[in-house]
Amino acid sequence: MPVSIPLAPDSFGPAARVVAQSDTFTVTAWRTGLGIEMLRIENGRGHVEVLPFMGQMVWDAVFDGVRLTMDSAFPEPRPATSIVETYGCLAYHSGLLRNGCPGPEDDHPLHGEMPCKRMDSARVEFDTDAEGAPVVRVAGHVDHTLGFGPNYRARPSVTAGTGTTIAMGMEVENRSALPMELMYMAHVNFAFVANGVIHQAAPFTPDRTRVRSAVPAHVTPTEDYRAFLQELGERPEAGRILDRPERWDPEQVIYVDGPGTDPQGLTHAMLERPTGDGFVMTYAPAEFPRLGRWVLHGADATVAAFALPATCEPEGYLAEKAKGNIATLAAGETRRFTARFGYVTADEAAALSGQIAALGGKDKD
DSSP: OOEEEEEOGGGOOSSOEEEEEOSSOEEEEEEOTTSOEEEEEEETTEEEEEOTTBTTOEEEEEETTEEOBOBOSOSSOOOOSSGGGGOOOSEEEEOSSSOSSOOTTOOSOTTOSSTTOBOSEEEEEEEEOTTSOEEEEEEEEEEEEOTTSOEEEEEEEEEEOSSSEEEEEEEEEEOSSSOEEEOOEEEEOBOOOTTOEEEOSSOSSTTTEEEOOSOOTTOOOOHHHHHHHHHHHHOGGGGSBOOOGGGGSSOEEEEEOSOOOOTTSOEEEEEEOTTSOEEEEEEOTTTOOEEEEEEEEOSSOEEEEEEEEESSOSSOHHHHHHHTOOEEEOTTOEEEEEEEEEEEOHHHHHHHHHHHHHTTOOOOO
């Protein structure tokens, strides 16, 4: 039985204090000067920072002294109703009714209503995983209810164990008597790694690794940008190694189709660092049928979101509806998603690169 500790927003003060502790974990809570409640989960390998009442986003993580998170203009989270107002986190729940970059005829915010949504409840749980190892979880729920409109309950969670990976979960229950459209992405914003190597369980060929050809409204294309866009379209392997950071300004978005899976139905992707260690993403394509990649090395932000598991591509509601990429929840139906991501050592990365290659990824030197 898990031990559950409810959290109250007014219990977060300006001074950090330990709110829960075990032999394995220490959970510290505080409120930032801008008024954001934060939790830090520490184990023997590092720490994870979570915003329990703000979409339950993962703000930051450091393992074995390596910071996983993108660089941005946001040194700390800011009060926000949309993700662009506080875009500096490691991971957030993108969706749920709408997702992606809105097209010219869309009326939804970037990446939907969920990323910064104020939670109705939050708690810390001490539990064990399927193998009996200790874990600590931040969980809670929020109800999204509109008169004569959608009515769903979202139950996000962030689970940390004794190692260097994080499980980000989302459970969505359609509480309406009518069907509900669903667009969800586990939006994980890893740090840009100069000369990093991307490993994926699909070949770097134009039929399996597609570059986004449409230029979104927030991107001002240059001649070099268009040339790189064309090169990525013809030779996707040009984007496997991040050896020329300037080429990724403005951003590029890439889609990976049909990654191979292991006997457990999971696929893996990795960004290998020049030091041999790396960042990793593991998920089930049965839950997330689409996989995106977003890479940017700009003046104000750098990010290598090398694996973005999703139910749809991030082109906005009307574009995804035209593609047939909108999922539907029947009345009363619940759908669950889990993305596991984090850090791997050099030995672990070497083993994982072989596993990924065996699943269908083909590296080219």
